[in-house]
Amino acid sequence: MPAQSSQHALRPARPPSTALTAVLALTGATATGPALADIHVTGIEQRSQAVRPGDLFTALPGAQAHGARFAAAAVERGAVAVFTDASGAELAGELNVPVLVRENPRAVLGELSAAIYGNPCERLRIVGITGTSGKTTTSYLVEAGLAAAGLSTALIGTIETRIGGRRVPSALTTPEAPQLHAMFALMVEQGVDAVVMEVSSHALALGRVDGVRFAVGAFTNLSQDHLDFHADFEDYFAAKRRLFEPESPVAARTSVICIDDEWGQRLADGLDAPITVCTTGAGDWQLAGPIVAHGGEQEFTAAGPDGNVAVRLRLPGRYNVANGLLAVAVCAAAGVDAAVAAPALATVDVPGRMQRVERGQDFLAIVDYAHKPAALESVIATLRGHLAADAPESPGRLAVVVGAGGDRDAGKRPLMGEVAARGADLLIITDDNPRSEDPAQIRAALRSGALDVSEAERGVVREIGDRAEAIAAAVNWARTGDVILVAGKGHEAGQEIQGVKHPFDDRDVLAAALDKRSPHHADAEDLTVS
Template sequence: MEIKSLLENINYNILSGLDDVEINSVQYDSRKVKSGDIFFAIEGFNVDGHKFINKAIDNGAKVIVVQKSVEYVEGITYISVEDSRKALALAASSYYGHPSRKMKIIGVTGTNGKTTSVFMLKAILEEKGYKVGLIGTIANYIGKTEIHTDKTTPESLELQGLFQEMVENGVDYCVMEVSSHSLDLHRVYGIEFAEGIFTNLTQDHLDFHKTFENYFNAKAKLFSMSKNSIINIDDTYGKRLVEMVKENITTYSLLKDSDLKAYNLNLHSRGIGFTLNHQGQEIVIQLSIPGKYNVYNALGCIGVALNEGVDLYTIKNALEKVTVPGRCEIVTLNNHLDFDVIVDYSHTPDSLENILKNVREFTPGRLICVFGCGGDRDRTKRPIMGGIGTELSDFAIITSDNPRTEDPFSIIEEIRAGVKKNNYEMIENRREAIKRAMCIAANGDIIVIAGKGHETYQILKDKTIDFDERKVVAEIIKELEL
């Protein structure tokens, strides 16, 4: 592919060489460069790609795209752009033949609810007969085929490659979680979204964004790229977003007048029911996932589905069957225990508060919570979560999550700094913490293991170990002969 075709929608300047050079592939990681490739030097969050230009040239790159001044190597074409991340996103789209234009893209952003929402959307669209791709935290899917993922939203080059794979496999819709990082780092730059959902905004990722206002502005970028916007107006920032977007908006709420409103909520131990009235048509939906916040998630997805021409009864049938790994997932359904264990991915103050408040509503006995906080992430939320985890539980066990490079005991101490009650223990080993909770659980109790959800690993300082909490609970049941 010629450079000038690859960069057709990008403002650029040739610093050295010509723009009719043929390139083989596009890369931003110097280690992956091969002979005849173009290398985009990206100024990253931790590493600056401009430092690896010579490595890329040694590996065979013959075209280098930069946004800074660099020393030239003879025989290499150098191209300058204003923002190499944006340029990479547009070039990746060109390289793969603009695959996002060949299917409809639906994006979901917000602090909580993204994963549940994309699974709900996938179920609804498949119920209607469409082939659906999914990009998210748990995994990526092309139809029924699961593909492992390391990031909520892949880098733009990998994202466009995944889009192309979906197009080749006949996908009609791609539903995707759109993280604030991906919006700020331009991984989805240049994509037109048919629909964008805003779920909510609560404290998270301030280690990256620094301020809440920056965090909100990052999320808001999705809606300048979306044809239609579906917004939760019970959220303060959702109301602000409505004022910013102004047109092609569908609002949803449990509390306020809105385009979509749920009422007559009926929470029970295996799900939640609600009534929806849409344009005079009333329908009762029974979700198989408990928790009031899942009604919010369902409303956002209903708004998208209606915009896309899906009828209410198809929506109802799909929502009543959908399940989401690691989101308020009861992992003791097939056991004859006198207590239940729920695994949930709640790893922010708001999500921990939500899961505990919702589980409390259907807990006949004690509510026991096992939780921690990840290392190398926002430290300001640790004492907040310590207060929430102990205040809203009858008993809490503070433990490790993914400590990464940090000392797990130091993380636990920072969590404990927010605790005001004396209803907790600290057990650093997560498996032992779960076992302790199961040993003290009695008839009617519910244990919530919060923080890791669907994850099947634990990241320690020097290694990553297998750690699937569904399996851990099953092993402990056998050990204790419960």
């Protein structure tokens, strides 16, 4: 995919050269094939199509195929050696380059990647942010705070990788270790001081961040997600915990933990002197006084160890107060004066996170990435609060357009349907990224959860598979003072169906529907369950 190939291009212009004999010693591998003497590597790559001359090709076992099947292609592109396991060496067959063999090569991939690129993270102030929700928003807020102190910053996350003025769409929340350390080397080369990165549970469980030296690790919250990958909730939590536990090879030097939920409290209780953040009670960083919301923005006072600072956000919602308070605490933990960092948070808009689409309409149209039950529930509650605040006597109505991704945690689908039906006046169930699954079955799971809510407690439920039609239906339903929420895809610019990613951006589709909106549209009362 283009985003992935672009990420693979993020490499230093002047990479260091590492003797293959040093690679052999570092990995504890055994070598077969041509002699290693006088061979040096200048990069490391596990995708054959991204190999450059001088690379070490890492042929790892994968879910679909073993990377060794592509070793010959990698050598043709200039790989000077192959690093694999015994089965990979057998699959690769005869090659005209040395083959380094060891059991479980992935176990040393992070440290190996760091070494090949000269251990660049040792010259960077790296902030890692993990949790179920809020990673992206908190990352953008932290980056703004660090930049306000005069630091040259970079960002790695779900939406994009940004180094200086260069923006590259992201294929993974956290890149694989070879790409990650190549990015760090490029950042050092370009004079970056500090990096803010999202750290997914997949990255922690699969070793993608091995070899990274985190100055600060931050935890947002934990709720149901990725249980298609993790065995259960405890396994999910254990993966997140790797960023903080002292015995973990990727443990951050300083931990900043939001303890608003039981998982954050449990994490903090198991650590030695973490910095705690709390919006519901006492913490090292907490709220001082009320939250003042107006016009979709909000203000609050953050009380920290060295005093109070005023914070203003362009983002509505109590959960964004938690993100903002955490961001201030993280900036302080990274060595930036909170009084310098806090004002910068007011400048931040996060793509696809409570993002408004304005086309002159007399109601609010929002695109948000919420694709988990807890996140969807929080966004709906926030928008309900907005409606009540704007017109206490006769609040407007809320329409929610949402689906669920295929080939992902199926258990969350009915839960998403339930929270959406309970919170919306009109729920339109539609397709998200069905991937390889039957989209009708995904919609049925959401629908079952929605219809489990009693008729008295739920809004109108409709099902429209075509996402563009679903968005248009919501737009044509809305009237003055209402709110439309298009949830689940946020910043994404494509819709994946049976292995093909079709161009689709909720923000563009919503804008087009608003432009075409008929002045004669149905009221919610005219809609029936279908």
